[in-house]
Amino acid sequence: MSLLKINNLHKSFEGVKAVNDISITLEKGRILAILGESGSGKTTLLHLIAALYEPDSGTLLLDNERITPPSEKLIAGHPDIKLVRQDYGLFPNMSIRANIAYELRYYEENYRNERVDKLLEISGLTHVQHHVPRQVSGGEQQRATIVKAIAEEPKLLLLDEPFSHLDAVNKRRLKNEVLNLIKAEEVSCIFVTHDVTDAYGMADELLIMQNGNALQLGSPEEIYRNPSNQYVAEITGETSLSSELKLSTQHSELRTFLRPSQIRVSEKSAIKGTVVSVKFLGAYYEVILEVEDFNLKMYSFDKLNVGEKIGIKIRQLD
Ligand SMILES: Nc1ncnc2c1ncn2[C@@H]1O[C@H](COP(=O)(O)OP(=O)(O)OP(=O)(O)O)[C@@H](O)[C@H]1O
Structure with a gap:
């Protein structure tokens, strides 16, 4: 069943087409990676989905209901869509536990404590729950940010470059941990990256963007095997040869x-x-x-x- 349906979405900034005629359907429980180089429109697309930017045209549906654009609301955003930005977004003077509990401040205390315990457990943060963010590692901060975002059980989690701060070893570890978290909470997820290795092993689907355009959408394996052009071939992995093959x-x-x-x-x-x-x-x-x-x-x-x-x-x- 489809969770998110985007049709012919457009957004320009001063004549620059940041998002140009993008259409995507995301099924429930699936993970989509948006891959493109700097300036390709990834963040703009994420902000449009999160109802933080006003689209120029096009439609966005979540569970078949229109995502209300910022111009029609007092506060931009959508209650069932959570965006995690590149900066961690943790309160620096609150413990990891208090940071997560803050998201659930309007809930009854027993439920809040149980939910925080569960979130700490599935994110592997129980042992650092009383530390403030500067006392934990970058990977732990990133996990804490993600569990904050999923605390209220959103339908859709949006992650902007979730692994960009980390070295290769921590990146591999965090990818597995985030994947387990997303699967444990059965949340659907879209994340943006400029590094295809972030998408491999994690994303069910891959969208390649260039200059605001969607070049190809499919499973990572399909795109790796059958890239639609040389650019897609190069951004999704190493190519052996860049000119026409006339070997034999x-x-x-x-x-x-x-x-x-x-x-x-x-x-x-x-x-x-x-x-x-x-x-x-x-x-x-x-x-x-x-x-x-x-x-x-x-x-x-x-x-x-x-x-x-x-x-x-x-x-x-x-
Ligand atoms: N608020 C804005 N005002 C004007 N131009 C913008 C604005 N936001 C984005 N743009 C332009 O839109 C295009 C797409 O930008 P966007 O940030 O979406 O790309 P990106 O793929 O996320 O890049 P990066 O990986 O560097 O974050 C760029 O040309 C950018 O300069």
């Missing part, structure tokens, strides 16, 4: 891009290449191979040597 008539059906993982060593293959460079990347090596007039990027678990001639096979992604 046998492969003429291949698209104009290749993923490094499509290229495999095959001694018997008629396609031969020379290793130009080898980079150690931890679990694998990144190898640049000169094939005919092209430089192809591929991955190898075995160390290859610069100057070595190898045969390669190109496989389809789907």
Whole structure:
């Protein structure tokens, strides 16, 4: 069942089309990532969904009811939609527990205490509940901000660059924790990011934006395998080659891009290449191979040597 329906949404600022004719449907319980580089319109779209910006045109429905735009309300926003901004938004002098309890201040005390206990538990913050925000880590602050936002059980949680402050290890950990939180609370979620690795493993759906336009919407896997153009291919992962592929008539059906993982060593293959460079990347090596007039990027678990001639096979992604 669809929770959010956006049709032909437009928003311009002084002639700049920040959001240009965007349509999205989000099913209940799903997680959508909006991916785009700086200035592509991600934050504007999030603010339109949160009813914090006035759309120029288009419709927004939550559970089949129109999301009332700011011009028709005294206070902008929607009670069932919570937006978590890039700054943490915690009260600095209140404990983590008090920060979360504040969201439930209008509820009866017993319910409030029980709910806060549950939120602390599912966010793994029970042990730091009496600390003020500066006494906890960045990841813990971010989790506290997110549980504050879901305290009142919103239907839709919007996260603006939720992982941008964190180093790689903490980012991986927080992604798992946020995913568990969202699933435990059965909340639907839209988050924006400029880094596709934030979306992989977390988002059910992915929207690629550029200059206010929606370039492609689909599952991360579909888009990775079948990007609609070179830009989408590049923003969703590494590409092996950026110009037209004319390696062999046998492969003429291949698209104009290749993923490094499509290229495999095959001694018997008629396609031969020379290793130009080898980079150690931890679990694998990144190898640049000169094939005919092209430089192809591929991955190898075995160390290859610069100057070595190898045969390669190109496989389809789907
Ligand atoms: N309040 C505003 N007034 C004028 N122009 C704006 C305003 N908000 C956004 N814009 C413009 O709209 C376009 C989209 O901006 P937006 O902040 O939505 O992009 P973004 O993808 O979220 O970027 P970032 O990743 O840098 O946050 C940009 O060209 C931006 O300069």
